[in-house]
Amino acid sequence: MVPTPPPPTAALRRNIPHAIMIAVPYQGHINPFVSLALKLASRGIAVTFVHLDHIHRRLLESHSASVDDPDIFAEARRLSPELNIRYTTISDGFPLEYNRDQNGPTYFKYLVEEFPAVVDKFVGKLIADDMADSDSRFIHFLVADTMCAWPAAIAGKYNLVNVSFWTQPALVFSLCYHWDIMKQKGHVPNDNTTELEINYLPGIKTISSRDLMSIIHEREGILVETLTIVFDKVKKADFILQNTVQELESETLTALSKYQPNYAIGPVNFSQGLPTAAVSKSIWSESDLCNHWLDSKSRGSVLYVSFGSVVQIPKQELDEIAYGLLLSGVNFLWVVRAGTSSGDGDVLPEGYEEKIRDSDRGLLVPWCNQIKVLESPAVGGFLTHCGWNSAVESIWCGVPMICRPVMLDQPTNRKLVVDDWGVGLNLYDGGGSSPLVDRERIADKIRELMSSDKVRDAASRVKETVRNAMKIEGSSEKNFDQFLRDLKVRIQSSH
Template sequence: MVSKGKLHAILFPIPHPGHINPSINFALKLALRGFVVTYVNLEFVHHQLKSKSQATEDIDIFSEARKSGLDIRHTTVSDGLPLEFNRVFHLEDYWEHMLVNFPAHADEVVGRIIHADPYLLHFLVADTFYGWSATVANKYNIANVSFWTEPALVYSLIRHSELLRENGHFPCKDNVAEEITYIPGIKTVHTKDFMPYLKESDVETTSYKLVFTAFKEESKADFVLHNTVYELESETLSGLSKYKPHYAIGPINFSKGLPTNTVSKSLNPETDCSQWLASKTPSSVLYVSFGSLVQTSKRNIEEIAYGLLLSEVKFIWVVRAGMAEDEEATVLPDGYEDEIQDKGLIVPWCNQLRVLEDPAVGGFLTHCGWNSVLESMWFGVPMICYPVDYDQPTNRKLVIDDWQIGINLCDGTSLERKEIADKIRFLMDRSVSKDINENATSVKEKMRSAVEIDGSSERNFNQFIRDLRAKIDSTGTTK
């Protein structure tokens, strides 16, 4: 296919669901605006999608989009490891490998894509956490777009790490508890809200190396796109815009007019919860899920399990393989599923959007992954926050302190079932959590307004397209 002069996005997502989902929808959004898009999936992710669907032939998540006339292409690249390698249980080893070995694979596939169609005006869109994007973009003389899939607050804390260092807060000593008010665009943030990789105990971890390798490259990006809403993080985004163009274009998964994929983006088989929910009264069910990646202790899982029972609130709990830190451990306490009877529904995985939009669901006990937070806000569902790692403690700060649409699961350092039950009863009793529910409704309205044709996210996306075209036109090349 020859498409002379058309802009062509070469898009690389990080291979975890919280990054894959917004990347797929961003690819569709670009294609709807007339861009050619090549979505570069990792081979093991593509294999998981095929295995889950039990397809006998190859699958294509963009087949429906192409039928509707969009020029969106799909290719795969190896991460250099065998398909059977368990990337979740060996996450640290996996990302150590990716830091060292994946840049060469990415370089090779970008070069191959560019040389296959030299008439297109290519540019790179890579998840910000990839630490090779600027080097590869410079090598091929193409524009470099950084796609940030977490809140702007997290981005800003990393971006201002040297300012934190100058003030003695990076790496932050683990026992320091201080309020910080000197970061541009951030009115106040407490050290307890820091991501773990900003703490002293994490400086030798792979997460630390991954983040700060990536942000050395990020400083050379031409544009930064944020999967957030301007009205919710306006001061932080304004503080960042003095460095380079930053555009809040979220929540990208809820952009208007995106084609429907007949192939599910989920990497796990899903249980249909609709029939169970249909028998429940409005706002009576607590949805519980800790995402696809994080792990916690057997003790914490047991306290949550019996806290749910003590609360006497109906619940759906996603209990996936690998949720406990011990790879071989049975996740739930012995006999637990017999104890719950009709009080709850335990599933290995489900369609989270369908659950959250169901009128029976009145609360979400969440690990505070950013995708989960955005989805809960979109449906106006208040949250009980149990952050475990990565950006989650900082996302909790936004949910509870800034937007006041949730509460903490525990107020101390350890989980206790009675306290868990009390927190669940508080949130699910709409007469006592009235303010939180009203705030959740207000945030929902702001998010939905942002993606309307005249909303802030659509305006920002249009401005990004204009600025990208202007940059390419002004240089006469894709760089």
């Protein structure tokens, strides 16, 4: 456990709402969770933010910081001294050297079944230490990622208000929330190749079975078990925060609010006036080559390509995408992360990097600061796996997308991006993977996106909607203010 920063003065520590936040150790969850911590602290909430030891080490190593550096929030507090954030880490029970990526299913099973006991011990000690300190009387509450299996039990044991933070769109949340109804109807799991139309879920217009999250079609496994557990438990949460925008998912959010208080506060990563850039969030080392290269390209001429931090693409398909990029004649910046290919050997075709260097039309990097890339005037499109963070960041920057969803929430995110909001195109007909992966078709799709005024205009309109939501009088800010008012009433009544 790393040292915590010096405690606030006694005057500031009495009867202050105090959020206990333990981050999920995956990149797509870390980004919004850190931003939410800063947002809570900026509104006078005290925060204890907890990373796992191995994530802390990866964060520091990815930014070439000292592994002895105790506090990733130190610079943020220097810039904004009013932020009352304590930072610490805990062990997940495995050695730091244990390869959690290569042992993904085993490790995730541990997080679901065994890690809650670690959380229980940590929370119990934190509360006991506070009670023993005569100068400190925080009013503790939990802010936990919805995908955690432990919040309901911990909140119940220690009489804590339970705030659940959902980092994906409300549509995905609602589909998971109503999974039992679809099972009763016999629509999930669905092994049939025939598409089914689902038109009976509250707040959701007719949706095809092809657009359901991949996990919903699975019959067994730790992910299915976890989904069942967490969405049974989340129904006991006092409040649910949704990392989406009211105007984009109004019907779904209205229906969900009939069950529990739901607040659309997103995209929280873009909350204004917070020192988010001062906090290490990326567990991957970011290349510093991108911006200089982008500055040399004309406006809207570059396609950015990234398949996120987790997913894998079949090797044959990656080869076709690689040559499709060359055939398109479009400039491209491609994040070629180690492990992107599900096949053996190198991610890229033999000799491909030499072709890129000779043409000067492409730049290959192992990882990058995605927001900085998408903000570049040179970027005119984004070929993406359609993870929610990537989709939101692209929308925020007004960059149209080509969608190649792979797993989890990505097929449903694709539906929102392409079918509902019109800010993207499908890489393949039908929206998902294609049995007829062909470099010429990929090149055609790239050229179509980069020249499409229709998609670009839609991206500009949705960008304006999202940015307006994050303004002081915008829906997301108003919803967050209402959440804070409701939270303070609830925690006062519970004590």
